[in-house]
Amino acid sequence: MIDDTNTTPVPDATDPVRSAAPSGVGADRLPRDLCLSVFDRWRCGLAHGHGGHHESLDGGSAARWSDGATGRRLKDL
Secondary structure, eight states: OOOTOOOOOOOOTOHHHHTSSOSHHHOOOOOOOBBBOETTTOOOOOOOOOOOOOOEETTTEEEEEEETTTTTOOOGO
């Protein structure tokens, strides 16, 4: 038996408040086509095919890296 009385409804993708959400991973919890670049413990939160550096935002912190660091660990640099 599944109890769905406490589930949060999925927001409407056409809602202007949700569409203006920041681009960080999970910011709006809607499925998106995200970049697959990972550096150490960070995953890029930008859209797939973006230009420039990769970026991961977590609260007030940001991590940015180039394609050369993708798939590597910080301690190995």
